[in-house]
Amino acid sequence: MPHFAELSIGSIVENLKKAREVAHGHPGIPEELGCYLQKALDAAGGLDLYLTREASSNRTTSSKYCLLNVQFSEMKVKTNEEQLSSYAEGQLHRMLVHMTGAKTILIIGRLKVPSILAMAELVPEDSSITICATQPHFGESSQEAFDFSAHGNKMRAQIGPIMDSLEELAAVGKDFDIVFIDADQRNPAEYYRFVMENHLLRMDGTLCIENALMKGEAYLENTADENVLGVKKLNQVINSDPHTEQVVLPVEGGLILLQRSRICADEETNLGGVVKDDVFWGHRGRRILDRLQLDGKVAYVTGGGQGIGRAFCHALGEAGAKVAVADLVLAKAEAVACELRLKGIKSIAIAADVSRPEDVQRMLATIVDKWGTVHIACNNAGINMNSPSEATSLEEWDKTFNVNLRGLFLCCQAAGRIMLNQGYGKIINTASMASLIVPHPQKQLAYNASKAGVVKLTQTLGTEWIDRGVRVNCISPGIVETPLIHSEELKPLVQCWLTDIPAGRLARVTDLQAAVVYLASEASDYMTGHNLVIEGGQSLW
Known part of the structure; x- marks a missing residue:
């Protein structure tokens, strides 16, 4: 992985060159040693060139992070090599944010500005990057530099004694998804302890130690460099902490990625006074967010080509399920299935009229042929036609019931038979x-x-x-905001509806997504026959 391999190759090459010069300058040194030094230099130099070329060939967006485009008198013009290094490092940090889904980031010390800008671009608009440093990154123009970015509103610098800044954050209950600590500063171990002991890092957060190896200097036995000694102490503190797991990446200066580990089993006897039950350890050893995951599950959503159904498809897929998108119109189902695949979610599109038994059977057979079974049946297809009761035709009545009730029954029955046979289903x-x-x-x-x-x-x-392993529940949305809602024809109705809703707005499809994931997951195993109402309080007035 070239972007992760921003190794200290340059330093190795330089030292090998010096060793070769020393060897050539002393006739007493065996010629064989000089040959081995040259081979090592050739290998290191080739790798250095390869990494540089790879970084350069993948610079599709490097201009976003290239500091040459930002004009500040305090900034030094970087060389081409430094630009590539900064870009690669920025891409690494960007990937960390993407992989962890981080929204809040804390930076303690100095982090390269391209990295900060790369992360700021990726985090959501309501997120924040807090930077605690003794000195501004660009002198007095730090905030001006951040404001230059389109994402500068997400960044906030706290300049001054770092421990004072950390104490302020802890006092107001702040916590972060990712915390970066620059080890190349005074007392980094003190900052590490404070972050962990005051829970500035969230339970499942990631802590990144930058410059953890100081380009190899942290391994030197005899050194008086205060910062190197600080890094050594930090590494000792981290290695002696039994509550963390870590991995060291050999990027420039060294990067340690660290997370809290689950409490070790052998600590169970050392937790005097603590109730060690399923609440403490998690049901079957799984934390609550793990129990909401749908990894390995197979789901289908009828009416999945638009509106609520589309939102359900994305929610179930993001939670880990494979998703079959079923819709009366195949093109709509294929469009949503394409969206899911762009996000890395396994999906297929199926055309089906749920009011036709043969279509329902074909839908289930297609899913079983593709993925082996069905764990989650999301029966969402429905229609609505308005007319005064005295004018409601038998055709309108039959069409509505054929889709909304008959079709739903057919889907429940067909999926239920599969689930009852396997002893599990939602x-x-x-x-x-x-x-x-x-x-x-x-x-x-x-x-x-x-x-x-x-x-x-x-x-x-x-x-x-339920006693055969299948739970059946339903969701009752309120009036959902759709493009049709905003038509001139419905404007008077919308105003009337809003006066009846305590929440003061119509439902959005995203308001319903967490509910379908909960009902599809093992976290809701004790719920069945329930009507989960999500309507902003409208049914209460």
Whole structure:
């Protein structure tokens, strides 16, 4: 991995050159030693050239982080080699943020500005990068430099004694997903202890120690360099901490990635007074966020080509499931499946009319042929047609019930047979707030009645199948904001609806995503036949 291999090759090459010169200058040194030195120099020089070329060939966005484009009198113009080094380091830090999903970052000491800008570009808009340093990165123009970036609003510098800054952060309860500590400064071990003891690093956060090897100087036996001695002490403190796991990356200066480890089993007897049960250790040894993961699970979502169904597909996929996107219109299903694949989620698209038994059977057969089984059935397909009750036609009634209730029953039954046979499954049906109240002023008799039927069907299956390992629940959304909602025709209705919603806004599809993941996961194993209402309080008024 060339970007991670920003090794101290340059230093090795320089020292080998000096060794070769010494060897050539002393006739008493064996010729064989000179040959070996030359071979080592050739190998190191070749690797150095390879890494430089690789970094250069992959500089698709290096101009974003190249400091030559930022004009500040305090800044020194960097050489080409330094630019490549800064870019590679920035890409490494960017990848760390991407892999950890970090939103809040703390930097203690000096970190190269390209790295800071690379991370700032990746973190969400509501995130922050806090920098604690004794001196500004660019003298008095530090904040001006950050403001130059389009993401400067995410960065905040606290200049002054670092320990004072850390104490301020701890006093207001701040914690961070990633903490960077520059080891090349005075007392880095003190900062490490403070971060860990005051929980500035979140439980599952990542701590990065920059310059942890000081280009090999930290291994020197005899040194009086105060910063090198500080790095040595920091390494000793880290290595003696039994509550952490670490890996050392041989990038320039050395980088240690560190996380808190689970409490070791042999510590169980040394936790006097602590109740050591499933709450402490986690159910089956799994933490709560682990229990929400859907890794290895197979899911399908009907009506997955748009709206709520599309949001459910993304949520289940992001939680780890493989997702079959089913929709009446194949093109819509394929578009969502493509979106999922762009995010690295395994997916397939299936065209299906859920009101047709043969389509439902074909949908399940396709999924089983592809992935072997089905663990999560998300029956979301539905339609809504409005008309006064006295004018509701039998055709409208039948069409609404065929999709909303008949189709949902067919899916529950077909998926349920697979799940009952394997002894495990989660069925999640999309009902509606209309199953609880009569939304107004729109007139939708068939829709309201069909969604009430979804809830009763869910309750019945939920009680019948739970003792055989299958849980059946439903979600009842409120009025969901869609492009159609903003049409001129519906504007008067929207104003009326908003007066009935304590939350003061319509639901968004993203408001429903966590619910479907919870109901699909093992965390909800004791819930069945439940109607989970998510409507901003509208059914309470």
